[in-house]
Amino acid sequence: MATTAAIGLSQHVGDSYQAGIEATHTAMEKIANPVLAIVFMTEQYEEQAATSGIRSLLGDTPLIGCTAPSLIFNNKIYADGLGVAIIASDTLKVTVGLGENMSQDAVATGKSLGSLLTASTVPKVHPKNQVLLLFADASMTKGVVSDTLTEAFHEFGSFFRFFGGGSADNLHFKKSFQIINQKILTDAAVAALIVSETPQGISLMHGWEATGQAFVVTKAEGKVVKEIDGEPALNFYMNHLDKDTQQFDYSQFYAFASGHPLGIPMGTGEYVVRDPLSASLEDQSITFVSEIPENSIVRIMTGSKESLLSASVSAANEAKAGLEGKPAALTLVADCVSRLLYLDDQAETELTNIRSSIGEDVPMIGFFSFGEFGIEGGGPPALYNKTCGVYVIPQ
Amino acid sequence: MPTDIALEASLASVSILYQISSELSQVEDKATACTIFVESICRNFSIDLGILVELDGADGSYQAIAGLGLTKEEMNQFSGKVAGSVFDKTLQEARPVRLASPKAGILPEIISHFSIQSVLLMPIASKQGSGYVLLCCRLYDKEFLFADERVIGILATKLSSTLDTIVSQDNLAYAEQKLQDQVLEVQKLNLALADEKADVERQVVERTQQLFEEHVRFQSSIDSLDVGLLMTFKDSQTISHNAALSKILGLSNTVKIDVALLEEKLLTSSFDLMKAIENCQTTGELFNISEVDYGDHILSVFGAPVRTQDHNIIGTVILIEDITEAKIMARSKDEFFSIASHELRTPLTSIRGNSSMILDYYKDLLIKDTPLKEMVEDVYGSAVRLIEIVNDFLDLSRLEQGKMVFTYSPVSLQTVIESVVQEMQVVFRDKNLYLKMDDPTFDSLPKVWADEDRLKQVVYNLIGNAAKFTDNGGITLKAQVMGTLIKVLVIDTGRGMTPESQQLLFRKFQQASSSLLTRDSTRGTGLGLYISKMMVASMGGTIALEESTEDQGSVFSFTIPIATAETPAIIVHQSTKHMAHLSRR
Numbered sequence: 001m002a003t004t005a006a007i008g009l010s011q012h013v014g015d016s017y018q019a020g021i022e023a024t025h026t027a028m029e030k031i032a033n034p035v036l037a038i039v040f041m042t043e044q045y046e047e048q049a050a051t052s053g054i055r056s057l058l059g060d061t062p063l064i065g066c067t068a069p070s071l072i073f074n075n076k077i078y079a080d081g082l083g084v085a086i087i088a089s090d091t092l093k094v095t096v097g098l099g100e101n102m103s104q105d106a107v108a109t110g111k112s113l114g115s116l117l118t119a120s121t122v123p124k125v126h127p128k129n130q131v132l133l134l135f136a137d138a139s140m141t142k143g144v145v146s147d148t149l150t151e152a153f154h155e156f157g158s159f160f161r162f163f164g165g166g167s168a169d170n171l172h173f174k175k176s177f178q179i180i181n182q183k184i185l186t187d188a189a190v191a192a193l194i195v196s197e198t199p200q201g202i203s204l205m206h207g208w209e210a211t212g213q214a215f216v217v218t219k220a221e222g223k224v225v226k227e228i229d230g231e232p233a234l235n236f237y238m239n240h241l242d243k244d245t246q247q248f249d250y251s252q253f254y255a256f257a258s259g260h261p262l263g264i265p266m267g268t269g270e271y272v273v274r275d276p277l278s279a280s281l282e283d284q285s286i287t288f289v290s291e292i293p294e295n296s297i298v299r300i301m302t303g304s305k306e307s308l309l310s311a312s313v314s315a316a317n318e319a320k321a322g323l324e325g326k327p328a329a330l331t332l333v334a335d336c337v338s339r340l341l342y343l344d345d346q347a348e349t350e351l352t353n354i355r356s357s358i359g360e361d362v363p364m365i366g367f368f369s370f371g372e373f374g375i376e377g378g379g380p381p382a383l384y385n386k387t388c389g390v391y392v393i394p395q
Numbered sequence: 396m397p398t399d400i401a402l403e404a405s406l407a408s409v410s411i412l413y414q415i416s417s418e419l420s421q422v423e424d425k426a427t428a429c430t431i432f433v434e435s436i437c438r439n440f441s442i443d444l445g446i447l448v449e450l451d452g453a454d455g456s457y458q459a460i461a462g463l464g465l466t467k468e469e470m471n472q473f474s475g476k477v478a479g480s481v482f483d484k485t486l487q488e489a490r491p492v493r494l495a496s497p498k499a500g501i502l503p504e505i506i507s508h509f510s511i512q513s514v515l516l517m518p519i520a521s522k523q524g525s526g527y528v529l530l531c532c533r534l535y536d537k538e539f540l541f542a543d544e545r546v547i548g549i550l551a552t553k554l555s556s557t558l559d560t561i562v563s564q565d566n567l568a569y570a571e572q573k574l575q576d577q578v579l580e581v582q583k584l585n586l587a588l589a590d591e592k593a594d595v596e597r598q599v600v601e602r603t604q605q606l607f608e609e610h611v612r613f614q615s616s617i618d619s620l621d622v623g624l625l626m627t628f629k630d631s632q633t634i635s636h637n638a639a640l641s642k643i644l645g646l647s648n649t650v651k652i653d654v655a656l657l658e659e660k661l662l663t664s665s666f667d668l669m670k671a672i673e674n675c676q677t678t679g680e681l682f683n684i685s686e687v688d689y690g691d692h693i694l695s696v697f698g699a700p701v702r703t704q705d706h707n708i709i710g711t712v713i714l715i716e717d718i719t720e721a722k723i724m725a726r727s728k729d730e731f732f733s734i735a736s737h738e739l740r741t742p743l744t745s746i747r748g749n750s751s752m753i754l755d756y757y758k759d760l761l762i763k764d765t766p767l768k769e770m771v772e773d774v775y776g777s778a779v780r781l782i783e784i785v786n787d788f789l790d791l792s793r794l795e796q797g798k799m800v801f802t803y804s805p806v807s808l809q810t811v812i813e814s815v816v817q818e819m820q821v822v823f824r825d826k827n828l829y830l831k832m833d834d835p836t837f838d839s840l841p842k843v844w845a846d847e848d849r850l851k852q853v854v855y856n857l858i859g860n861a862a863k864f865t866d867n868g869g870i871t872l873k874a875q876v877m878g879t880l881i882k883v884l885v886i887d888t889g890r891g892m893t894p895e896s897q898q899l900l901f902r903k904f905q906q907a908s909s910s911l912l913t914r915d916s917t918r919g920t921g922l923g924l925y926i927s928k929m930m931v932a933s934m935g936g937t938i939a940l941e942e943s944t945e946d947q948g949s950v951f952s953f954t955i956p957i958a959t960a961e962t963p964a965i966i967v968h969q970s971t972k973h974m975a976h977l978s979r980r
Contacts, residue, residue, distance in 0.1 A: 126510050127443070127534055150434070158443040158464030158509065158534060214406055216413070265407035267439035267546065295417035297410035378535045379441035380434065380463055 020053025039065030110151025138166020165334030165369030201322030207311025232284030333366025829869030
């Protein structure tokens with residue numbers, strides 16, 4: 001049997017419990033003996049009821065998931081939908097775990113995830129075969145997801161690769177939920193340790209390119225950048241993009257700034273992208289989706305729909321290549337919510353391209369995320385922005 | 396490499412160098428610096444395993460001190476011996492090593508289960524210890540580039556300098572801590588000192604109070620004395636004097652008395668008070684002036700040094716006693732004895748003479764009437780004994796008053812002693828004792844300068860005294876020349892004396908066998924040795940008990956000056972000195 005997977009969708013917004021049953025039932029029609037279920041739902045659903053509906057069919061099958069602004073289901077995007085993926089396998093070893101209170105102590109949250117290791121008997125196989133699938137609350141402005149990721153990496157070591165994304169609501173930036181088995185959590189991280197006999201495929205790419213000169217973030221605190229090159233960050237940023245700071249309509253800041261993210265150069269030549277989320281006229285700071293360390297050298301990035309679409313195709317191809325010839329059983333996508341806004345009417349094209357690259361017959365499910373987690377080309381896990389992450393589980 | 400890619404790589408390198416250097420510049424501890432270094436490099440260069448290994452030259456082992464990609468358990472186990480390890484080799488060669496698909500056994504066993512595709516070993520020198528090596532491993536098909544090596548190498552240099560700075564700062568912090576500890580210690584000592592000072596001050600207050608009370612008690616004690624007391628420091632400054640001193644000197648109690656005033660008041664040609672005090676403080680000798688005329692009073696002045704526990708002299712105490720009344724009493728007593736004795740002697744002489752005549756004239760008659768004869772003999776004997784007693788009292792009185800007249804002439808000691816021995820032989824024969832002279836010692840003795848009668852009296856006293864306490868054996872007399880003196884020894888085989896009894900000899904009314912407080916009235920007046928002592932002294936000699944052992948006997952001696960041209964002057968001087976000494980006893 002090896003590994004098979006199926007997905008189910010419900011847009012039954014009025015009855016969350018029934019929606020959970022409906023999506024799960026659809027998926028279960030195609031497979032039996034599940035080892036893991038993954039759920040993503042938009043904010044229209046009552047999380048606990050929906051989860052109860054799912055588990056009413058799955059029983060004790062391990063379940064993780066999160067809420068999201070929009071759902072990816074095959075090559076479609078649903079602003080109001082509940083999607084369930086069910087994986088059945090006689091070769092995969094799956095263990096689920098959680099860490100709570102991220103906003104209070106992100107490091108402790110990462111350490112809690114380490115209990116997954118003691119709960120499972122992990123064979124000493126190549127890290128290509130071992131993936132920690134992780135969904136973490138990214139809605140807290142004070143939460144530092146990178147700390148959770150780094151601490152989790154300390155616990156797991158290089159024998160695991162990471163993939164996942166930050167859960168969020170529908171751009172209200174108020175509250176998001178993380179789901180593990182029957183529990184509905186917030187301010188938490190949930191994870192599934194997935195060990196396979198053959199390599200799994202992971203790739204994260206963004207398609208943004210650096211432009212112009214480099215600057216130094218001279219003052220920053222977590223996600224809030226206060227000064228660039230010694231000047232108030234907002235004033236510096238807007239002036240550099242030739243915007244009149246007095247006349248600018250700041251209600252449109254995100255729409256404008258999402259096309260001009262900052263990039264932090266890495267030793268590999270790649271850039272880690274940071275997405276400006278909001279601006280404060282009061283203290284002239286800019287808040288990003290993810291943190292930027294003080295003293296980082298940054299450049300303003302630019303992109304186009306073409307470059308973004310091209311990057312997601314590359315990510316899909318690389319993820320597929322990671323299977324080292326094995327056919328895919330399931331594709332998971334964590335795509336930055338800013339890409340959805342930026343690509344607009346071509347957003348589904350990105351999903352179509354990904355699915356085409358991996359295989360039309362391979363079920364694909366995912367969510368638009370607030371930060372994407374993963375290991376791109378080796379090294380410790382990083383928190384990406386404006387990136388398309390593709391994770392393929394082999395058959 | 397296309398230009399834009401090269402620029403990107405350069406910018407990335409600069410960015411990494413800037414950011415990591417900035418972070419390292421802000422850290423203050425070794426562990427944080429190492430963690431930032433390793434994690435930043437792993438993150439920026441897609442390194443799956445990054446381990447910073449410290450080589451310890453002291454114990455020859457290496458140990459992972461920071462890392463990423465290993466579990467904590469694996470990190471703790473990442474250690475081994477430096478010798479022969481890849482880290483030792485890297486550090487010794489002091490250059491980075493890049494390996495593709497490293498052979499088994501090169502890297503530590505603890506990471507052997509990783510499928511390591513490429514390795515970069517970066518040596519990091521250090522001023523402290525042997526140094527460090529950064530082990531970078533990639534698990535995917537991506538080799539380390541020369542550019543990676545150069546950038547990581549620069550960062551390694553930065554880490555090295557950072558660690559050296561931290562160690563220096565640690566040393567500085569340690570020194571500061573030590574300084575602070577010492578400051579705290581000093582503060583503690585100050586507090587302890589303050590406590591000690593408070594304690595000392597309290598003790599001073601207590602001691603002052605005690606001293607004050609002691610002074611009050613001392614002053615009360617000396618004020619209660621009848622004897623005047625003046626205590627001075629060594630510089631003659633007055634420490635204290637009592638009320639009696641003021642009274643004796645006829646001064647108001649408010650007058651402060653010091654040595655100068657005392658000297659002024661006691662001004663007399665007979666002694667020099669200041670000199671006496673000076674001598675007392677210098678030599679420690681006591682001084683005593685028995686009779687100082689002070690108006691119509693007679694004073695006795697006594698001085699003694701005041702010594703510390705270690706016998707240092709720190710002052711003088713002067714006692715002044717008004718002995719006027721005592722002197723009057725003594726003179727009255729002497730006069731009484733003299734008058735009484737004279738008045739007794741005349742009738743006693745008459746009784747002795749008449750009873751003697753009765754025994755001679757009525758000898759035949761008395762033979763027939765034995766009871767009558769015994770009564771007359773008893774009257775005669777009693778009269779003789781009474782005359783002896785009266786004579787003793789008269790002699791004593793004259794000697795003490797300096798009225799005894801000595802008639803000096805060259806006297807043959809041998810003749811004097813032979814006559815006494817001869818006279819007393821009867822007594823000794825009756826007691827079955829011997830009395831002999833050691834003739835060789837008396838042969839060719841020079842004559843002595845003495846009053847022959849007094850000298851004879853002394854010999855009588857000593858032989859008679861010896862006879863009283865000798866029941867077996869007898870008495871032997873010897874003589875010997877000792878410079879300008881002749882010494883006569885009276886050796887008996889009598890009862891001897893205990894050391895306690897010996898101390899009582901030569902005192903007035905003291906019998907040799909008595910205790911100080913009891914006396915035997917049947918054995919004489921107890922004046923014999925005392926009178927002999929004063930007579931010998933008057934003639935310029937001395938009298939002494941040489942030795943005495945209980946049940947074995949005693950040896951008494953006296954000396955007497957040999958008659959020469961100068962003897963009279965010597966006798967006058969010595970007898971005056973001896974008599975002065977005796978009168979103080």
